[in-house]
Amino acid sequence: xxxxxxxxxxxxxxxxxxxxxxxxxxxxxxxxxxxxxxxxxxxxxxxxxxxxxxxxxxxxxxxxxxxxxxxxxxxxxxxxxxxxxxxxxxxxxxxxxxxxxxxxxxxxxxxxxxxxxxxxxxxxxxxxxxxxxxxxxxxxxxxxxxxxxxxxxxxxxxxxxxxxxxxxxxxxxxxxxxxxxxxxxxxxxxxxxxxxxxxxxxxxxxxxxxxxxxxxxxxxxxxxxxxxxxxxxxxxxxxxxxxxxxxxxxxxxxxxxxxxxxxxxxxxxxxxxxxxxxxxxxxxxxxxxxxxxxxxxxxxxxxxxxxxxxxxxxxxxxxxxxxxxxxxxxxxxxxxxxxxxxxxxxxxxxxxxxxxxxxxxxxxxxxxxxxxxxxxxxxxxxxxxxxxxxxxxxxxxxxxxxxxxxxxxxxxxxxxxxxxxxxxxxxxxxxxxxxxxxxxxxxxxxxxxxxxxxxxxxxxxxxxxxxxxxxxxxxxxxxxxxxxxxxxxxxxxxxxxxxxxxxxxxxxxxxxxxx
Amino acid sequence: xxxxxxxxxxxxxxxxxxxxxxxxxxxxxxxxxxxxxxxxxxxxxxxxxxxxxxxxxxxxxxxxxxxxxxxxxxxxxxxxxxxxxxxxxxxxxxxxxxxxxxxxxxxxxxxxxxxxxxxxxxxxxxxxxxxxxxxxxxxxxxxxxxxxxxxxxxxxxxxxxxxxxxxxxxxxxxxxxxxxxxxxxxxxxxxxxxxxxxxxxxxxxxxxxxxxxxxxxxxxxxxxxxxxxxxxxxxxxxxxxxxxxxxxxxxx
Ligand code: SF4
Ligand code: SF4
Ligand code: SF4
Numbered sequence: 001x002x003x004x005x006x007x008x009x010x011x012x013x014x015x016x017x018x019x020x021x022x023x024x025x026x027x028x029x030x031x032x033x034x035x036x037x038x039x040x041x042x043x044x045x046x047x048x049x050x051x052x053x054x055x056x057x058x059x060x061x062x063x064x065x066x067x068x069x070x071x072x073x074x075x076x077x078x079x080x081x082x083x084x085x086x087x088x089x090x091x092x093x094x095x096x097x098x099x100x101x102x103x104x105x106x107x108x109x110x111x112x113x114x115x116x117x118x119x120x121x122x123x124x125x126x127x128x129x130x131x132x133x134x135x136x137x138x139x140x141x142x143x144x145x146x147x148x149x150x151x152x153x154x155x156x157x158x159x160x161x162x163x164x165x166x167x168x169x170x171x172x173x174x175x176x177x178x179x180x181x182x183x184x185x186x187x188x189x190x191x192x193x194x195x196x197x198x199x200x201x202x203x204x205x206x207x208x209x210x211x212x213x214x215x216x217x218x219x220x221x222x223x224x225x226x227x228x229x230x231x232x233x234x235x236x237x238x239x240x241x242x243x244x245x246x247x248x249x250x251x252x253x254x255x256x257x258x259x260x261x262x263x264x265x266x267x268x269x270x271x272x273x274x275x276x277x278x279x280x281x282x283x284x285x286x287x288x289x290x291x292x293x294x295x296x297x298x299x300x301x302x303x304x305x306x307x308x309x310x311x312x313x314x315x316x317x318x319x320x321x322x323x324x325x326x327x328x329x330x331x332x333x334x335x336x337x338x339x340x341x342x343x344x345x346x347x348x349x350x351x352x353x354x355x356x357x358x359x360x361x362x363x364x365x366x367x368x369x370x371x372x373x374x375x376x377x378x379x380x381x382x383x384x385x386x387x388x389x390x391x392x393x394x395x396x397x398x399x400x401x402x403x404x405x406x407x408x409x410x411x412x413x414x415x416x417x418x419x420x421x422x423x424x425x426x427x428x429x430x431x432x433x434x435x436x437x438x439x440x441x442x443x444x445x446x447x448x449x450x451x452x453x454x455x456x457x458x459x460x461x462x463x464x465x466x467x468x469x470x471x472x473x474x475x476x477x478x479x480x481x482x483x484x485x486x487x488x489x490x491x492x493x494x495x496x497x498x499x500x501x502x503x504x505x506x507x508x509x510x511x512x513x514x515x
Numbered sequence: 516x517x518x519x520x521x522x523x524x525x526x527x528x529x530x531x532x533x534x535x536x537x538x539x540x541x542x543x544x545x546x547x548x549x550x551x552x553x554x555x556x557x558x559x560x561x562x563x564x565x566x567x568x569x570x571x572x573x574x575x576x577x578x579x580x581x582x583x584x585x586x587x588x589x590x591x592x593x594x595x596x597x598x599x600x601x602x603x604x605x606x607x608x609x610x611x612x613x614x615x616x617x618x619x620x621x622x623x624x625x626x627x628x629x630x631x632x633x634x635x636x637x638x639x640x641x642x643x644x645x646x647x648x649x650x651x652x653x654x655x656x657x658x659x660x661x662x663x664x665x666x667x668x669x670x671x672x673x674x675x676x677x678x679x680x681x682x683x684x685x686x687x688x689x690x691x692x693x694x695x696x697x698x699x700x701x702x703x704x705x706x707x708x709x710x711x712x713x714x715x716x717x718x719x720x721x722x723x724x725x726x727x728x729x730x731x732x733x734x735x736x737x738x739x740x741x742x743x744x745x746x747x748x749x750x751x752x753x754x755x756x757x758x759x760x761x762x763x764x765x766x767x
Contacts, residue, residue: 018652068548070551070754075544083656084653086584088652103656122726161580162738163738163741164738164740165740289552289757289760328747343748383554383556384557385557389561393558418558
């Protein structure tokens with residue numbers, strides 16, 4: 001574990017006093033030529049990586065103009081902020097670092113100051129008065145730094161009296177930066193891998209088939225039931241799109257095992273796809289419609305090719321945000337699927353329905369060694385639903401957890417539901433070159449977790465987001481906890497579910513009969 | 516008519532035109548720009564009626580601000596409510612007594628509430644100003660214009676209070692002047708300094724409305740995070756430029 005200054009966790013949260021420049025040194029690696037071109041972004045040919053393309057200034061302003069005419073959110077949000085300060089203490093990155101540029105409004109201002117200078121009357125003629133500034137390379141570098149200290153979690157938008165969503169500004173800014181040569185390495189690499197191979201991890205079809213076979217054997221050894229984890233099976237009823245981390249990262253894979261068991265118990269046919277072997281869609285993070293669409297269309301292609309009737313998404317926060325809100329827009333219309341089900345569905349909607357219908361055989365005591373709490377992933381909490389009614393995204397996961405566990409306790413009210421704190425690693429920041437901001441940004445969430453552990457004996461935190469799970473496994477040790485304290489919700493389901501024939505050992509039962 | 520009055524007649528017309536044309540222009544601009552992706556901040560209403568209710572709680576109670584910070588909420592709410600009351604009280608100066616709404620405006624309740632609104636407005640503004648100075652985070656994000664805006668409105672409130680309590684102006688003459696503006700038969704404006712200050716500041720406020728953060732008032736309704744209905748699985752939304760991308764045939 002490298003050395004970082006770990007923020008304190010306290011009994012009650014304290015708003016830090018501002019410390020200018022505290023995180024000014026944090027910047028992610030810039031994308032190589034290969035991964036700029038793969039996404040359709042320019043590269044400063046003949047220059048060092050990280051330099052700006054020729055004519056970057058005009059290009060940036062032209063593209064900003066373009067954003068203002070294509071995205072109502074960006075245009076409106078640039079204009080209507082009154083600097084009331086309501087959002088200033090709401091960002092986990094500000095709370096964890098005290099850097100004032102991590103206050104949501106200050107983050108927006110990095111772009112707004114330029115917008116004002118070049119696109120508004122007041123900024124053109126009275127720049128000092130309204131805090132408008134010229135676009136210089138320093139300004140660009142600052143944007144690159146601080147727009148990669150935002151996980152696009154939307155917590156600020158909940159509290160802004162006008163619903164100004166900093167995530168929208170961050171996405172727009174990142175897209176502008178990518179178009180003048182400053183793409184982010186981690187995000188771009190991953191998107192390029194999805195375009196060329198089909199998933200974030202770069203796992204080709206045959207390797208995927210091997211992995212799933214191994215999983216089937218493992219499960220059979222464990223419970224003595226043949227649960228299938230099919231790949232590319234034409235004619236299956238359901239296409240499951242899971243984040244690729246579910247294929248072999250802990251604790252994600254235990255979730256995937258859980259999905260399979262639920263499908264098995266429900267008696268439906270399902271399949272994974274090697275074409276759409278990734279639920280994640282990092283196109284969202286970099287604010288690029290075309291890339292986001294291209295990734296989404298893989299799901300359409302897979303669904304058509306396999307002839308499925310329904311699409312279900314696995315546990316992943318931003319993936320569900322994109323799927324829930326944008327799949328219809330980007331890859332629809334879905335008129336060739338079964339109209340009796342929403343497109344797409346969340347795996348928790350499926351499992352909840354099975355539980356309600358009483359078709360799952362559950363032994364809650366299998367989870368008795370744990371006391372659970374639940375981390376509302378921000379992309380699910382503040383940008384989607386899991387169920388029929390507003391707010392069902394909070395209720396459904398908790399009901400499923402409580403249906404399979406005896407011990408459950410929520411974290412403090414100000415840190416759950418739509419006020420939930422991000423894990424600190426979302427929005428395309430889940431990379432080692434941003435470790436410091438990831439650790440510091442996790443402080444508010446882990447403070448709440450520590451307190452609920454102390455007061456109510458919570459031992460484990462369940463999550464439904466691949467990024468949250470990866471982030472927590474990595475970060476928990478820095479805060480004196482252990483990486484296995486984070487679990488998948490379907491891992492809990494998997495523990496508690498008893499499948500038909502489970503545990504029966506055929507020879508033994510023969511003996512009994514004979515006797 | 517004296518020169519001063521002519522000047523103010525012109526200023527009034529200019530201010531009204533700038534305000535109305537400027538805000539309309541901005542709103543049309545917002546309307547023109549598409550919202551290509553669904554981005555309501557959830558939990559969000561799943562019906563249009565729900566959206567109306569959402570705005571109702573925001574506009575009447577400042578719901579999100581209330582959840583965020585109680586101090587800012589108290590001062591901001593106090594200020595805006597006072598503004599509304601003062602607005603109603605001022606209708607007395609622009610509505611002719613023959614009009615059928617006159618009794619709605621010229622009654623005890625509106626007039627006395629409006630009377631005291633000047634004070635609560637002043638307190639609210641001072642609170643907001645204090646917060647801007649004393650809270651380090653808010654100070655950090657403030658530009659000179661943010662302070663000046665508060666001072667401008669404080670000036671309006673203060674000069675208004677002066678006229679109510681210290682240096683009364685000739686109301687009859689003022690009202691003739693205002694009504695004259697509506698009927699294009701112009702009259703002289705009382706020339707006392709407090710009234711002129713009050714009017715000048717208000718006219719200035721009207722003129723900067725469309726080019727300043729005062730746009731938050733109409734802009735509030737144009738934030739996709741708040742006005743969008745949460746039903747993307749049921750309804751397919753597609754912007755014009757989004758649809759153009761589908762020329763590649765991949766959505767077939
Ligand atoms: S809460 Fe909204 S209006 Fe207030 S400062 Fe933040 S972004 Fe601006
Ligand atoms: S979206 Fe989240 S990370 Fe970004 S500024 Fe807002 S609160 Fe901070
Ligand atoms: S990783 Fe999880 S907590 Fe973090 S932004 Fe994504 S959904 Fe939110």
